[in-house]
Amino acid sequence: MAEKFLFILLPYLSAAVFLIGVLYRFWVWGRTPVPLRIVTTPAPRTRGGVIWRLIGDALWFPSLFKGDRFLWAAGLAFHILLWLVLLRHLRYFLYPVPGWVEGIQTLGLYAGYLIPIPLALLFARRLADEKVLYVSILGDYFSLFLILAITLSGTLLRVFFRTYLVEVKAYALSLVHLQPVIPQVHWLFGLHFFLVLVLLIYFPFSKLMHSGGLFWSPTRNQRANFETRFVNPWDFPVAYNPRNLWPPEKYHQALTESKEGKKE
Numbered sequence: 163m164a165e166k167f168l169f170i171l172l173p174y175l176s177a178a179v180f181l182i183g184v185l186y187r188f189w190v191w192g193r194t195p196v197p198l199r200i201v202t203t204p205a206p207r208t209r210g211g212v213i214w215r216l217i218g219d220a221l222w223f224p225s226l227f228k229g230d231r232f233l234w235a236a237g238l239a240f241h242i243l244l245w246l247v248l249l250r251h252l253r254y255f256l257y258p259v260p261g262w263v264e265g266i267q268t269l270g271l272y273a274g275y276l277i278p279i280p281l282a283l284l285f286a287r288r289l290a291d292e293k294v295l296y297v298s299i300l301g302d303y304f305s306l307f308l309i310l311a312i313t314l315s316g317t318l319l320r321v322f323f324r325t326y327l328v329e330v331k332a333y334a335l336s337l338v339h340l341q342p343v344i345p346q347v348h349w350l351f352g353l354h355f356f357l358v359l360v361l362l363i364y365f366p367f368s369k370l371m372h373s374g375g376l377f378w379s380p381t382r383n384q385r386a387n388f389e390t391r392f393v394n395p396w397d398f399p400v401a402y403n404p405r406n407l408w409p410p411e412k413y414h415q416a417l418t419e420s421k422e423g424k425k426e
């Protein structure tokens with residue numbers, strides 16, 4: 163029963179939560195009105211330039227590089243290693259395994275061994291810097307520890323508690339082809355896999371959405387076409403618009419009242 167839940171029901175459920183959740187968040191961000199230019203300058207003037215800048219942002223975090231060199235180094239190291247690990251895992255889901263996936267196997271393996279280092283640095287940073295500690299929430303630690311638990315269970319699976327990988331691959335392919343079977347595997351694989359599914363479910367609700375949110379950020383995805391006049395289609399909120407705070411009618415009324423007061 164528990165096996166059926168873990169290996170058959172939960173994988174599809176978490177894939178659905180992940181996909182629908184991520185698309186829903188994109189949809190909400192996509193229909194949030196952004197009537198004014200709030201792009202960070204210097205900014206590209208063309209759409210092609212914007213795409214180029216976003217690709218750069220996603221690949222090597224240049225703003226972070228300017229803002230916080232330590233966070234940039236640890237963050238970039240973590241993301242590169244994670245990508246290598248994920249690409250190495252494609253061998254379970256693809257048949258036949260493409261040459262380039264075969265080619266990065268060793269690199270991906272060592273990346274998995276190294277990942278705990280940037281994770282530990284990112285965690286230490288939250289504790290060491292008083293300001294960062296103050297703004298850290300439970301979710302920040304949860305993400306770090308969940309990913310750490312996934313990589314540690316994976317590494318233990320690789321090094322100490324070997325499971326039969328042919329069975330793992332048959333199971334992964336059965337999932338992909340929508341004909342899931344319950345695999346005969348080491349319990350540690352069950353744990354490794356379960357933690358990954360927890361991550362999938364947690365992802366759309368978490369700050370990990372920054373990975374997709376980047377592309378919806380108006381400060382990064384707008385052009386610097388400041389020569390165009392942007393008029394807010396609805397009125398400004400009170401605090402920013404003196405007309406709302408002190409509309410002309412009210413002003414005139416006050417003026418007349420004060421004049422009349424003087425006369426008296």
Ligand code: HEM
Nearest residue numbers: 247250251254270271274312313316317319320330334358
């Ligand atoms: C966020 C997703 C995942 C991360 C970060 C992750 C991480 C890791 C790491 C670091 C290792 C040890 C190094 C290696 O052999 O590559 C590993 C091993 C392993 N992972 Fe994952 N993993 C993830 C998802 C999965 C999934 C979805 C499966 C299901 C097929 C899986 C199956 C395995 C297996 C079977 C091993 C042992 C490999 C061996 O013995 O050679 N992992 N994982």
